[in-house]
Amino acid sequence: MKRNCSVTPAQLGGLYASLCAVSLGVAGFLWSQGAMLVLPFAVLELVAVGAAFLVYARHAADSERIRLLDGRLVVEQETAGRVKRSEFVRDWVQIEPHGGDGLMIEVRGGGQTVRLGRFLRPELRPVLVREIRQALRGA
Known part of the structure; x- marks a missing residue:
């Protein structure tokens, strides 16, 4: 009996990498336009999402x-x-x-x-x- 998971850990890693690329791309553009606080908050958001994805991935193969x-x-x-x-x-x-x-x-x-x-x-x-x-x- 296995946990019913719709996304494998490898797929989740790909999704997270694409999310990082888009989020950091937008935050970097806004930072270059003078919005200095956007980039730190984007990094904080990605760390939080990454931690949640890591917890999910650890239990995906239970x-x-x-x-x-x-x-x-x-x-x-x-x-x-x-x-x-x-x-x-x-x-x-x-x-x-x-x-x-x-x-x-x-x-x-x-x-x-x-x-x-x-x-x-x-x-x-x-x-x-x-x-x-x-x-x-x-x-």
Whole structure:
């Protein structure tokens, strides 16, 4: 399961570069015409937009991966480039909806708990719970 992003980080970088070129071009022209404060404010604006784009780009590749490997349920969660991996023994794992109304999916076993489903629509989370339970029984 991945985050639904309409713009990739590379596309965002291209958009930001073109925004910088246009904004600094206009600000440079106005600065040459005597409007001295336009250029510093344009630079400040571009720094703020760049920071927002950077935050977006860091989380654009966030994902959750669920796999059955050698009798284990393996859950990998990637957030801002960091991967958290949790392994559960297939026979001892419990899969439950957490928080009612299908808010999140809770995977428990062996003293650890992981919550899944950040990137799924709430109405699809019960379907995922059924599919994981089926895979655990049939594996």
